[in-house]
Amino acid sequence: MAIVTDLEAPTDLLRDIWETPRGLLGTLSSVDHKTIGKRYLVTAFVFFLLGGLEAAAMRAQLAQSGEHLMSPEAYNQLFTMHGVTMIFLFASPVLSGFSNYLWPLLIGSRDMAYPRVNALSYWTFLMSGIFLYSSFLVGQAPDGGWFAYVPMTERAFSPGLNMDFYALGLIFLGISTTVGAVNFITTFFKLRAPGMSINRVPIMMWGTLTTSFSVVFAVPALTVACIMLFFDRRFGMHFFDAARGGHPMLWQHLFWMFGHPWVYIVVLPAIGLASEIIPTFCRRPLAGYTFVVLSTIATALLGFGVWVHHMFATGLPQLSADFFSASSMVISIASGVSIAAWIATIWQGRPKFKTPFLFMAGFIILFVIGGVSGVMTASVPFDWQLTDSYFVVAHLHYVLIGINVFPVFGALYYWLPKITGRMLSERLGRWVFWTMFVGFNLGFFPMHIAGILGMPRRIYTYQSGLGWDSVNLVTTLGAYVFAVGVLLFIVDFLRSLRHGEPAGCNPWDAATLEWSTSSPPPPYNFAVMPTVRSPYPLWEARLGEQGQSQLDRGALLGSGRETFGTSALDSDPEEVLRMPDDSLWPVLLSLSLLGFFYGMLTSAWWLAILGVAALIITLVGWLWPTDITSPSPPRRIARRGAEA
Amino acid sequence: MKRRGGIGRTCAESLALAALSASCAGAPSIFSSAGSAAHRIGVLGWILTSIAIAVTVIVAAVLLGALVRSRAGQGEEVQRARGGVRWIVIGGVIAPAVILVAAFLFSVLTQSALADSPLRTMPTVQVIGHRWWWEVRYPDAPGQPVVSANELHVVAGRRVRLELTSADVIHSFWVPRLAGKTDLIPGQHNTMWMEADRPGTFWGECAEYCGVQHAHMNLVVVAETPEQHDAWLAAQNAVANAPTDSVAKRGQIVFERAACASCHTVRGSKAQGRIGPDLTHLESRRTIAAGTFPNTRGNLAGWIANAQTLKPGSGMPTIALPAADSRALLAYLETLR
Numbered sequence: 001m002a003i004v005t006d007l008e009a010p011t012d013l014l015r016d017i018w019e020t021p022r023g024l025l026g027t028l029s030s031v032d033h034k035t036i037g038k039r040y041l042v043t044a045f046v047f048f049l050l051g052g053l054e055a056a057a058m059r060a061q062l063a064q065s066g067e068h069l070m071s072p073e074a075y076n077q078l079f080t081m082h083g084v085t086m087i088f089l090f091a092s093p094v095l096s097g098f099s100n101y102l103w104p105l106l107i108g109s110r111d112m113a114y115p116r117v118n119a120l121s122y123w124t125f126l127m128s129g130i131f132l133y134s135s136f137l138v139g140q141a142p143d144g145g146w147f148a149y150v151p152m153t154e155r156a157f158s159p160g161l162n163m164d165f166y167a168l169g170l171i172f173l174g175i176s177t178t179v180g181a182v183n184f185i186t187t188f189f190k191l192r193a194p195g196m197s198i199n200r201v202p203i204m205m206w207g208t209l210t211t212s213f214s215v216v217f218a219v220p221a222l223t224v225a226c227i228m229l230f231f232d233r234r235f236g237m238h239f240f241d242a243a244r245g246g247h248p249m250l251w252q253h254l255f256w257m258f259g260h261p262w263v264y265i266v267v268l269p270a271i272g273l274a275s276e277i278i279p280t281f282c283r284r285p286l287a288g289y290t291f292v293v294l295s296t297i298a299t300a301l302l303g304f305g306v307w308v309h310h311m312f313a314t315g316l317p318q319l320s321a322d323f324f325s326a327s328s329m330v331i332s333i334a335s336g337v338s339i340a341a342w343i344a345t346i347w348q349g350r351p352k353f354k355t356p357f358l359f360m361a362g363f364i365i366l367f368v369i370g371g372v373s374g375v376m377t378a379s380v381p382f383d384w385q386l387t388d389s390y391f392v393v394a395h396l397h398y399v400l401i402g403i404n405v406f407p408v409f410g411a412l413y414y415w416l417p418k419i420t421g422r423m424l425s426e427r428l429g430r431w432v433f434w435t436m437f438v439g440f441n442l443g444f445f446p447m448h449i450a451g452i453l454g455m456p457r458r459i460y461t462y463q464s465g466l467g468w469d470s471v472n473l474v475t476t477l478g479a480y481v482f483a484v485g486v487l488l489f490i491v492d493f494l495r496s497l498r499h500g501e502p503a504g505c506n507p508w509d510a511a512t513l514e515w516s517t518s519s520p521p522p523p524y525n526f527a528v529m530p531t532v533r534s535p536y537p538l539w540e541a542r543l544g545e546q547g548q549s550q551l552d553r554g555a556l557l558g559s560g561r562e563t564f565g566t567s568a569l570d571s572d573p574e575e576v577l578r579m580p581d582d583s584l585w586p587v588l589l590s591l592s593l594l595g596f597f598y599g600m601l602t603s604a605w606w607l608a609i610l611g612v613a614a615l616i617i618t619l620v621g622w623l624w625p626t627d628i629t630s631p632s633p634p635r636r637i638a639r640r641g642a643e644a
Numbered sequence: 645m646k647r648r649g650g651i652g653r654t655c656a657e658s659l660a661l662a663a664l665s666a667s668c669a670g671a672p673s674i675f676s677s678a679g680s681a682a683h684r685i686g687v688l689g690w691i692l693t694s695i696a697i698a699v700t701v702i703v704a705a706v707l708l709g710a711l712v713r714s715r716a717g718q719g720e721e722v723q724r725a726r727g728g729v730r731w732i733v734i735g736g737v738i739a740p741a742v743i744l745v746a747a748f749l750f751s752v753l754t755q756s757a758l759a760d761s762p763l764r765t766m767p768t769v770q771v772i773g774h775r776w777w778w779e780v781r782y783p784d785a786p787g788q789p790v791v792s793a794n795e796l797h798v799v800a801g802r803r804v805r806l807e808l809t810s811a812d813v814i815h816s817f818w819v820p821r822l823a824g825k826t827d828l829i830p831g832q833h834n835t836m837w838m839e840a841d842r843p844g845t846f847w848g849e850c851a852e853y854c855g856v857q858h859a860h861m862n863l864v865v866v867a868e869t870p871e872q873h874d875a876w877l878a879a880q881n882a883v884a885n886a887p888t889d890s891v892a893k894r895g896q897i898v899f900e901r902a903a904c905a906s907c908h909t910v911r912g913s914k915a916q917g918r919i920g921p922d923l924t925h926l927e928s929r930r931t932i933a934a935g936t937f938p939n940t941r942g943n944l945a946g947w948i949a950n951a952q953t954l955k956p957g958s959g960m961p962t963i964a965l966p967a968a969d970s971r972a973l974l975a976y977l978e979t980l981r
Contacts, residue, residue, distance in 0.1 A: 072856045072956055145853050151830060152813035152855055157775075242831025248814060249829070283721065287728025291736070313816060313825045313851075315834035318759055322752060329744045333737060339703065340736030344728035347710040361711065368703045372696035375744065379751035381758055382689045384824020385674040385682075388816055388851040454672035454820035456851040459859035463936075466847065467671025509722075542722045 002556040009527035013558055018110065018523035020582050029582040031115035032523060036122045037101025038419060043126055044094035049486075050133070051085035054078045056483060059443075063476040065464035075460035076143040077162070081132075083146030084166070088173055089129045091266035091404045096121070096180055098411055099208045099269065101419060103184070105514035105521060106202045108193030108530040110563040113186035116583050116622070117179050123590035124176035131597055132169035135162065142166035145458065147259065148229070150240035150251040155233045161601065164233060167226040168597045174223045175593065181212035181219075188212075189568040193513070195549070196532040196571045202512045203286055206293045207272025210300040211265040217304070218265065222258035225251055234603070249314065256307035264303040267399065268296055270407040271338055271367075274360050277407075277414050278342050280510040281357035282349025285536055285543070288341040295337035302331040312383045321380045328378035335371050339364060354508070355429030359410025362437045366402025370395060373448065388458075391451025397444045409436065409489065416493070417507050421519045422500030428492040435485030443478025446471040511536035516551050528554035529564055532571075585622040592618055672820040672847040678867075679839040680803075681758055681823040688754040692747060699743065706735075763835055766805040769796060773808075773815030773828035773850070776857040776958055777921055777934040782877065790880040791909075793921030794934045796848070797876055800867040803839040816852035819865050825851050840867030845930070856957035862935025876928075879981075883912025884924050887979045895976025898969045903961060910980060920959060926980040933958070945974055 020030040030036070058078050061069045070078075100118060104111055112118045135141040140161045144153040153163040188209045192201065228239040229251070238244035240251050279286045286292065308316065308324035342364055351357055373395040377383045386392060409432070417423045450471045455462065462468050506515035515538055517526055531554055533547025534540040540549060557563065561579035566572060596611025598604070675690070677683040770781040782790040782797075798804045808817055810828040818825040819838065826836040840846060850861035868876065887893050896913065899905055905915035911924040926932075929939050933955050937943040948970070951960035965973065 072859065076856060149814055149853070152853070157813055157855060242829075247831060249832070284723060284725040287725050288732045291729070291732045295736075314827045314829065315832065318755060322755070325751065326748055329748055332744065333740045336740035337732055337736035340732045340734075341728065343703075343707055343710055343735070344731035345725065346707070347713065347731070348725050348728065351711065361707065364707055365700075365704055368700050372699050375747060376689070376692045376696055379688065379692055379747065379754075381685050381751060381754045381824060382692055384826070385685050385689065385820065387825060388818075388853075452674055454674060454818075454847070454849070456818065456849050456858075458853040461859050465670050467673075511722075539722045543724050 002558065003554065004528055004556050006527040006552045009556055010558060011522065011524075011527055014524040014527065014556075015522060017558070017561055020523070025584075026582065028587050029119075029584045031111070031119045031580065031582050031586070033100050033104050033112045033115065033118060034419075034521065034523075034525075036118050037097050037099075039122055040093055040097030040100055040125070041419075043122075043129070044090050044097055047085050047089035047129060048094070051082050051090060052483060052486065054082040054085065055479065058082065059476040059479045061460065062462075062472050064473065065462050065466075065469050067461060070460075072460045073143065076458075077136075077141040079458060080142045080145050080166075081136075084132065084142060084169075086400065087146055087262070087266065088170065089125075089132070091400060092177065092262075093125055094408055095208065095266065095269040095273075095404075096125075098273065098408075098415065099184060099205075102415065102514055103187055103205065103208075104191070105418075105517065105525055106205060106512055107187075107191060107196055108513050108526060108532060109187070109191040110525050110529075110557070110561070111579050112183055113191050114179075114183045116580050116586050117183050119583070119586035120589055121176045121180035121183065123587045124179070124593060125173065127590050127594045128169055128172035128176060128597075131172055131594060132165060135165040135169075140165065142169075147255055148251075149255075150229065150232075150248045151242075153229060153233075154240065164230065164601050167230040167233070168601055171223050171226045171230075172593060172597050174219045174226075177215050178219055181215035184208055184212040185216075190565050191563060191577075192566055192571045193530050193532045194564060194566055194571060194573040195547075196566075198569050198571070199290070200532060200535040200571075202276060202535070203289060203292060204269070204272035204276035206296050207269035207275075210296050211268045214261045214265050214300045214303065218258045218261035220258075221254045222262075225254035225258070228254075230600075249311075252311055252314065253307070256310045257304070259310065260307040261300070261303045263399065264300055267403040268299060270404045270411075271296070273407045273411040274342065274363055275338070276512070277356050277410055278345055278360050279349075280414075280508050281354060281360075282345050282351045284345055284349040285511075285539075286341060287344035287348065288337070289535065291337050292341050295334040299331060299334040302327060302334065306331060309378055309383070310387075312380050313387050318380070325378050325380045329375055332371050332375055335367070339367065339371075354413075355424070355426060355433060356410040356414035356508075358430065358433040359406050359413065362433065363402060363406040363410065366398055366406060366440070370398030370402045373398060386451060388456055389451035390447045390455045390457060393457055394444050394447035394451060397447070401440060401444070406436075409433075412489075412493075414508065415514075416496070417500075417503035418514060418519045418521070420497060420500070421503055422496045423503050423507060424492050424496045424500060428488060428495075432485050432489045432492060435488060436482055437485075439478050439481030439483070439485055441478070443475050443480075443482055446474045446478070450475070506538065509538075511539040513537055513551070526551075528552070529557055530554055580626075583622070585618055589615065589618045589622065672849075674820045676821055678844065678846060679822040679841050681838060682821055683841075684754050684757055685824055688750055691750050695743060695747060763805045763837060766803050766837060767799075768805045768807055769798070770807045770809075771796070771817055771828065773810040773812070773817075773854070774959075775812050775855055776850070776861040776955075778817075778850075778861070778863045779811070779921065780863075782880075785877045785881055787881045790877060791922045792880060792925065792929070794863045794931060795929050796863060796865045797873060798838070798840055798865060798867050799870050799873045800840050800843045802870075803837050806836050806838060808834045808836065813854050814852050815850045815854050815861065817848070818851040819846050819848035819863075821846050822848075822865060827852055838865075840865065843867050843869060843872075847935075849935070857955055860934055860936045860955050860958070862931075864930050864935060866930075879928065880925050884910050884980055885912070887976055889975070891972050892975040892979050894969075895972035895974065898965065898973045899976055902965065902969075902973075903963060904973075907959070923977070923980055926977055928981055933960070941974060941978065944977060945970065948973065 020026045020032055061067050142165055143162045231237040232239050238246040240246045240248050275286055306328045309328045312321050377386050413424055413429055453467050455468045503519040531550040533549045534545040537549040562576050564573050565575040565577045567574055592611050592614035596608050599608025599611055675686050677686045767784050772779040778794050780792045780796050808826055808828045810830045815828040816825045823838040826834050844867055846865040848863040848865055887896055900914050905917055907917040907919040909916050909922045932939045932947055948963050952962040
C-alpha cells in the first residue's frame with residue numbers, strides 16, 4: 001500500500017476514479033455521497049417551502065374569525081399535507097442531507113458504506129414525495145391529519161383517494177428511511193478513519209447513529225399500520241372496525257409507537273449539529289462529550305416508552321397513563337444534560353457571535369421552552385385540558401422549529417461554505433436570524449395562550465366572541481415575519497453562489513476533518529487517507545493533546561474506488577473496501593417502486609405487477625456479480641497496516 | 645365557590661399577557677374554571693405553568709450570563725476546557741430530577757383526587773358523538789328517557805357522570821371551564837364526571853379532528869337550579885303537541901313529506917328519522933347546527949335553505965322549498981317547544 005504525502009498524491013488519477021461523468025447518465029447514476037447529500041438538502045428545502053406555503057394559506061384563513069378564504073375540505077388537506085410535509089419530507093430528510101454530505105468527510109472516508117443504497121434512499125425519498133404531492137393534481141390530497149386516526153380515515157368516512165395516497169406514500173417513504181438508516185449504522189461502525197476510536201467520533205454523528213437505530217425499530221410500526229389501513233380501505237378487512245371485532249385504538253398505538261420515536265428521530269441529529277457547532281465558536285471542546293452521547297442514547301431508548309402520552313384522553317386505565325406520564329418526564333432529564341453541556345461550553349469559552357452561533361444560542365432557549373411545555377403536557381390531568389388544543393400546536397412547533405429548523409439553518413450557515421465553497425453574508429445572516437427568531441416567537445408563543453383560552457386544534461374557522469381573535473391575528477403576523485426570514489435566507493444563499501467570498505478550507509477554524517479538505521471537497525474527499533488520534537484533529541496541537549493525527553500523509557488507495565474498512569470500536573484498519581461504481585440500478589429500482597405504488601393506488605393491477613417485475617429485474621441486475629477489473633478486491637490487511 | 649372562580653380568572657388574565665387580556669373576557673379559558681374538576685386541574689396547571697416559566701427564565705438568565713461574560717474576554721485562541729461535569733450533574737441531572745419528581749407528585753395527587761369521585765352514585769348523561777353534532781340522552785329522567793342534541797343540562801353544584809361513545813368516528817368532549825377532555829370512541833364507552841359550581845351556560849366543543857366540519861361541532865352546557873332542571877326534564881319528556889293553527893299544520897305536512905322526517909324525530913308525530921338530531925323540543929334550544937348559530941327564526945330559515953353553504957359537508961342537505969311551504973315549516977318548527 002502506497003503511503004504518500006498529500007502533495008505527492010496523484011490527484012488527477014483520484015479524480016478520474018471518483019468523479020461522476022457529466023450529462024444525464026451521470027446525473028442519474030451518481031453514487032457520490034456529496035451529490036446525494038446536496039440533493040437531499042435541496043429537495044428537503046423545496047418541501048420546506050411547500051409546507052411553508054401551506055402554513056401561510058392556513059394562517060390567512062385563521063387570521064380572523066369567520067374567514068371564507070377556502071373551503072373546509074381545502075383547509076383540511078392543507079393542514080394534513082403541512083404536517084406530512086414538514087415531518088416526513090423535510091425534518092428528517094434535511095438531516096439525512098447533512099449526514100450524507102458530511103459523514104464521510106467527518107470520518108476521513110471516501111464514501112458511505114453502501115453508496116448505491118445511498119442513491120436508492122434519495123431517489124425513493126424524492127419519488128415518494130412526488131407520489132404524495134401528486135395527490136394535489138387530482139384534488140384529493142390526504143385530509144385525515146398526519147396522524148390519520150381511524151375510523152375517520154376508513155373508506156366509509158373517507159371514500160376518495162386521499163388517504164390511499166397517505167397510506168401508500170408513507171409505506172413508500174419508509175423504504176427510503178430504512179435503507180438510509182442501515183447505511184448510516186454500517187458507515188458509523190465500519191468506515192471511520194484508522195484511529196478514530198469510538199470516543200473520538202465527531203459528536204454530531206451520535207445523533208444520527210442513535211436515530212438510525214430508532215428508525216429501524218420505529219418505522220415498521222408505521223408501515224404495518226399503513227398496510228392495515230390500506231387493506232381495510234381496499235380489501236374490506238376490519239383491523240380497525242369496532243363493529244367487526246377490530247379496534248380503532250390499535251391504529252393509535254401503532255401510529256404513536258412509531259410517532260413518538262420519530263419526534264426524537266427528527267430532533268436528535270439536529271441537537272448533534274448544535275453540539276458540533278457550539279464548540280467551534282466557543283473555541284473550546286464540548287463540555288461533557290460522554291454525557292451528551294449517553295443522553296442522546298438514553299433519549300432514543302426512552303423515546304420508545306412514551307407513546308401513550310398522546311392518548312391520555314382516550315379512557316385508558318389510570319395507572320398505565322401514569323407510567324407513560326413518568327417516562328415522558330424522565331426523558332427531559334436527558335435533554336437537561338445536553339442543555340447544561342452547551343451552557344457550560346459557552347460559559348467557559350469565548351464565543352464569536354457569528355450567524356451559525358446566533359442560531360444555536362436561539363435554539364437553546366427555544367429548546368427549553370419546548371421542553372417545559374412538554375413537561376406540562378406530560379402531566380395526565382393537565383393534559384386532559386391541553387391535548388388537542390392550540391397549546392399542543394405551540395409546543396410541537398417549539399420542538400420541531402426550535403430544535404430542528406433553527407439548528408438546521410445554523411448548520412446551513414456553518415456548512416454551506418464547505419459545500420459551495422463560498423461564504424454567506426454575515427450581515428444578511430444576522431437579519432435572517434433575528435427575523436426568524438422574532439417572527440417565530442411572535443407567531444407561536446401566542447398559540448400557547450390560544451390553547452389555554454380553549455381553542456381546539458384543526459378547526460378551519462372559529463366564531464368571534466370566544467376571545468380567540470387577537471391571539472390568532474398576532475400568530476398570523478408572526479408566522480409571516482418568520483416567512484420573511486426564510487425568504488431572506490434564500491436571497492442570501494443565491495447571492496453567495498455568485499458573490500460570496502471564497503471560503504477556503506476552514507473558514508471557522510473548526511476542529512473536525514471535513515475542514516481539512518478544500519471547499520467544496522474534491523470527488524475523492526481526501527488526497528490521502530487520514531489517521532486520527534484525537535476527537536479534535538485540527539485543534540489537537542493547540543489543545544496539547546498527546547496523540548498526533550496524520551492528515552497530510554497516509555495511504556493513497558488509488559487503484560480504483562477504495563476506502564478503509566476499520567474495526568467497530570477502536571477503528572483499527574482491517575481491510576481495503578472496493579466501493580461500487582456509479583450505477584443506474586438505484587434510480588430504476590425507485591422507479592419500479594413508483595410504478596408499483598401508483599398501480600396499487602389506482603387499482604391498475606397490471607401496473608402494480610409490472611412494477612414488481614421491474615423491481616425483480618432491477619434487483620437481479622443490481623446484485624449480478626460484477627467483473628472487478630481493478631487489481632484490488634476487498635482484501636484483509638495486517639492490523640495497524642496503515643501506520644506502517 | 646365564588647372565590648375559586650375568582651382565582652382562576654386572575655390566573656388566566658395574568659397569563660394571557662396584558663396586551664391580549666382585554667379580548668379574553670368571553671373566552672372559555674381552562675383557567676377560568678367554573679367547576680371542581682376544572683378547578684383542580686387549573687390549580688395543577690398553574691403550578692406547572694409557574695415551574696415552566698421559572699425554569700425558562702433561569703436557564704435564559706444563565707445563558708445570557710454565559711454569553712455576556714464570555715463576550716468580555718478577547719482571547720480567541722482555542723483552549724482546553726476545564727471540566728464542565730459539575731454543570732451537567734447539578735444543572736442537567738439533579739435540578740431537573742427534583743423539579744420533575746415534584747411536578748409528577750402534584751400531577752398524580754390531582755389525578756387521584758379527580759378519580760376518587762364515586763361515579764356510580766351520580767346521575768348519568770349519555771353523550772353520543774355524530775358527525776357533526778352531539779346526541780345527549782338522560783336515561784335517569786323520570787318516564788321516558790329524554791333525548792336532545794347539542795345542549796347538556798346539569799344541576800349546578802351537583803356532579804354528573806357522562807357516558808361517552810361515538811356513532812361514527814372519534815370525537816372528544818371538551819368543556820374547558822368545567823373539565824378536561826375525554827374521547828368518544830366507537831365501540832368503547834368512556835366515562836368522566838363534570839360539575840358546574842354555579843348556574844350559567846358554558847361553551848363546549850369537539851376537540852378531536854373528526855372530518856370536514858370538526859370546526860362546527862360545539863355544544864352548550866346549561867347549569868341550572870334543581871327546580872329549573874326538573875322543570876326542564878319534564879318539558880323535554882313530553883311528546884310534541886300537534887299543531888293547532890293551520891299554517892303550522894301545513895308545516896307539519898311539509899316536514900313529514902319533505903326530506904326532514906327521514907332524518908329527524910319529532911316524538912308524538914310520524915317523523916321518526918334517526919340520522920339527525922331529535923327535534924321534539926327544538927325551540928327550547930339555544931343554538932342550531934351544533935353551536936354554530938343562535939336559534940332564531942331567521943337563522944333557522946337560512947339553515948334549512950342553505951345548510952350546505954353555511955356548514956358545507958354537514959349531513960343537513962340544502963332544501964329548496966316554495967316560500968309558502970318554507971313559512972309553514974318554520975311555523976311548525978316554532979311549535980316544537
